[in-house]
Amino acid sequence: MLLNQYLLLAAALFVIGVFGVLTRRNGVLVLMSVELILNAVNINLVAFGTFHGDIAGQVFALFVIAVAAAEVGVGLAIVLLIYRNRRSIDVAEANLMKG
């Protein structure tokens, strides 16, 4: 089985995701980009799991999906709250953590 194609796909997805996270100012899009990153990892997990004939990869992928769902839930809630408070979801404006 060819592992490389999967890894390249995953890398591409990951890079796209990172790009999205770093460039998008819209909170929702940032979240979506994070999803891309996570799924790139999922692909890697499943690919390596199959490659080694080990079920653990798929199990971890399932966990990641579950956690990602929760993460999106929380993330969307934060975005919603930020919107309510500021009437904007531009993450560049959210700098409350500035030291």
Add this chain to the structure above:
Amino acid sequence: MTEFLNDWGITLMVFLPLAGAVIMMFVPSSDEESHKAIALFSTLLTAAVGILLIGEFDFDNASALQFDVNTSWISVVNANYHVAIDGISLPLIALTLLVTPLVVIYSWNHIPEPGNAKMFLMLTLVLHTGMLGTFVAQDLVLFFVFFEVVLLPMYFMIGVWGGEQRLYAAIKFFLFTLFGSALMLVSFLALYWNTGSSTFDIVGLSQEVAARDIALSTQVLIFGGMFLGFGIKVPMFPFHTWLPDAHTQAPTQGSVILAAILLKLGTYGFIRIAIPILPDAAVEWAPWIGLLAVIGIIYGALACLAQTDMKRLIAFSSVAHMGYVMLGIATLTPFGINAAIFGMVAHGLITGMLFFVAGSVKERYHTLEIKRLGGLLVQAPRMGWILGFCTMASLGLPGLAGFWGEFPAILAAYNPAEGVSQTLFRVYMVIAAIGTVFAAGYLLWLLQRTAFGNPTEEFADDPHIHDVVATEWIAWTPLLVLILLFGFVPSIIFGVTDPAVVNGLQALAQAAP
């Protein structure tokens, strides 16, 4: 019972007062009567245990350490919990057991300003433990700990319940003594390292010193450290200046304990520790100790003559009297040291008593200025008589206890131990004998100016001046009786101390060629 006493007797006796103090901690301070009761009860219980111990004490074998308990305590430094009683410590323990309850009884209606019976009595009890501990300790570290335990309660007693200059006096007392004990500790440690000993045990160390060849100069230095530590406590001239201040400022009870027992810790240290462990160095030091002793005798007496305050006069008389004790010790003969122990007990009883009287005079007249007093025999005849009795005892009248501390010490100086200059000590003897005249002088002048004559106008019609009251009688009678008893039957003390002293000086005898 015997077995129990053998194993636990001393420990029980030493720590019972402390237990009493702990109990008192939980009683509210407003309840003064219970505090007094607890304090009295615990001191009496301590005395009872002490009496049981004395009853079990094998007097035929007084030179041996009895009720010996020796268990590991701080194993890191090889310090043991080693306590025992022999003929040297027995009289002093008995004295302590006697004086402290009397002080508590006296406190019944004489709690000094600013009150607070709880703290005052607790401190007294802690002092009691410290003093008893010092006399039973057979391990240098343990000895040192108890020696220091005594310091703090006395510091507070003077500092809180003292007179006008109490802080100055308290700090002076504390620092002076601490300075001495620091050097003493250094000496102990030097002894430990130099002998390569595996123990701080007194007997063990003296054997180690005898067995090993330690340079004499080292021994002399080590002895010097102990000399300062003990000498300050005695106090010897010229380290005595804390004493008049401490005595003058301390409350009556503090003065009594200070005079009766605390001063003896120093002389006891010489007899118990310094001389048996370092006999060779003792011989080297003896002329100097003797010299300071006789200077103390004359100097203390002269200073007494110049005093205007009754308490301060008695304090200086302590310097002179302890000079006789130190002279006895400096002879390094069994006779002299027996005399010294007798002198310690006698001085404890007599000067303790004198301070009691001074305290009661102060309570009635609100002053101790000798000039303003007079006619005590008219206003308080019994107290005047007691004062007269005590001055007679203090000036060394035969038939009273003071004589047996004084005369044998002078006698012993005629013929000191081998290796100590005889001529020098004979000169000391004559000076010490001259000191007895001075003693008679200042004490009788004190008596004349306070007790004889008619009361001064200031106090002639003072209704507050009354004769001896019940608590005073209870507190004083045992002391007065013992002064008389020891004067007539000196064998009570000599019989106990003699074997132990001879035993303690064995090292000296072996060291001498």
Add this chain to the structure above:
Amino acid sequence: MSGSFTGVFAAAAAETFEPSSWLFDNIWLVPAMPAASFVLILLFGKRFKDHVHWLGIATVGAGLVFSLATAGAWISQYESEQTHHSEEAVDGEIIRVVDAEEDGHAEEGDHEEGIAPRGCNLEENTQDLFASSEYALGAGGLSTVEYAASEEGGEGEGKAEHVKPDPVVNCLNWFEVGSFGSGTEAQGARSLAFSIGTIVDGQSLMLLVVVGIVSFLVHVYSSEYVKGDRRYVHYYAFLSLFTASILFMGLATSTLQLIVGWELVGVCSFALIGHWWEEKPNSDAALKAFLTNRVGDIGLLVGMIVLFFGAGQSFDILTINHAAVSGEMSQTSMTVASLCLLTAVMSKSGQFILHTWLPDAMAGPTPVSALIHAATMVVAGIYMVGRLYPVFWEGMNIPGSSFNALAFVGALTTVGGGALAFVQRDIKKILAYSTVSQLGYMVLALGVGAWTAAMFHLFTHAFFKGCLFLGAGSLSHACHHSFDIKSEMGGLRTKMPVTFATFMIASLALAGLFPFAGFWSKDEILVGTGGFPGTDANGTYTVLLIMGLIAAAMTAGYMTRAIWLIFFGEYRGHVQPHESPRVMTIPLVILAALSVLTGFLNFPEDWFGGLGERYGLKFEQWVEPGGGDTFHVIGHGDSNLLLAVVASLLAIGSAVFVWSYYQRLYAKDATATEYTDGLASRSRIARAGHVFLEQKYFLDIIYTDIIVGGIKGPVARMANWINQNVIDAVVNFAGTSSTAVGRFVYRFIDQGTIDGAVNLSGTSASESGQVLRRVQTGRIRQYASLMFGAATLLAAVFILVV
């Protein structure tokens, strides 16, 4: 030593009760009874109130009876031994040899072990509380005294040899203390046993009898004289204690016991002189007495210590004496000890130059002066010298006719004291100086070797001086408590006949006129000096004889002056004098009778023909110790009629001179109160002498103002100043300087350096924080990009390196 009266042997053989032995062994009861009286008075005195004197009188009386009985037993003992001895000598029949041999063996055992004879054989008997033994003399225990005169003079062939009973010693082991030197038991060091006990011999019994009689009479007399006093009970308590103490001292077997008794009598004297302590002069006098005696006590303590070591570490008097006689004690020890003890004698027995306390001691009640300051306590010094006579004998080289310190002090005192008596106007002070002078006589006698004469004078003097003092008390009782013979008395002979008669008898005795007691004792002292031709004594002390004669003349002179001023002329006081009640006059009569009779106890053997042979020198025979190895053989001078006549004529002449002087003044102006301004107002030298005497040789000024004042004032103040400003200053300087150092350390080292370092770490952290906070922008994406960048970098490193 018939074995009939001694403790050890009697105890073994005594199924039968031996009264004399019982008396000798229980002589301790004599001091014990007054001591018990003291305790009882102290405890219950308040309840007895005005009847408290009965306690004292009863106990002292019982003691007196006991002493007299014991003295009787002693005398009969002595007399019976003479009979035995003469039988033995005459018949050659060995009646007592068995006894003697037994004793001899027993004692030899001791000697073989090399133990010096001890009065108390405690060494063998340390287990027993009581050890009773007869003092061991040579084999057989007999001691034979041959008169030195008979040996030296070569003409005393006819004189009898006297066998003397040995002292009976009973001891109680008082305490034991470790020995000297640093020896252990194994190395032969022994524990020293100190004993307390009683010694019965002529000397101690003599003192017991004297003290008993005078004390008893004084107790009786005081019940009237001190009646109603504010401290009546206290007075009797101390009178009893005093009696007990002096008896205790008299019975001392060891010098330690002697010291104890010596000091105790001193304290009683202190308490009684200061009896009326409300007035400062009285308490001053008491203090002076005590302190002067303390000065002498330095000598006593040191002297006794020297003797202790000289006699091989023993306080036992007989051991010390033995060491002195046998030459075991070094000459240096004895000389030093006797000189030290002389100081003690000077203070206690009022010898020049330490006599000054004695006249002041008259501040006490008069009976006290009679008992303590004339008859008993002041002779303690004489008694002590008598007890330790061998030491003085050798130490002062008495037989060597050297002008020794003891005799010199005595002679100086007897003349110096007598001169002072002339200028006093207080009857008690006259008597006090007279006492000083008479005590000087006794010391002089001891100094020239006339031991018996000294003791005899002690004996007789106690009675007539006691009588004089009590007479003075009676006078003052009559004259409103005044003792001033110039302004308050005069012409009292008709108003107080009994007092007058007794006073006269006692004065004649004091002046030494035949046949009164003083004549015999004074004559013996003069003979004892050996200065008069034909009186071979122990040495030839001509100068001392002359001084003694001068003093004899003086005595008669000042007593005449006193008597004239008191009893003759016109009464100068302003109260109605009356004779004292019986309670006071009966003791006077008894003492006066004794002043007449006691002299005959020791009249010379060659007087009155056969009477002297038979009854002469009884006192000497009864009292003088047995010689042997605890007492030197002392020579006795031959009595000389010419000397007695010369002395008497001197005394009479002096009395007549004084008498006529006052009689002449009286004739001029019968009511004049000042009689002294005769010679002194006319001659400058006489006036200077008068001032010199009135100022008591300026000794009081030297002592009180210069020595005592100096020590109490400048010297003591200086010591205190040194204490406060030198020693304490050092301490305080140490305190303040260490505080200063502490402040420095705190400010610069602690706060500057150490705390600085701590603070630096804090501030540097804060500063770096300030810098780094810039990085934290709060923008998530910036963080994320940094994160990614870092991750990428790490990945690159990872790939490149691995």
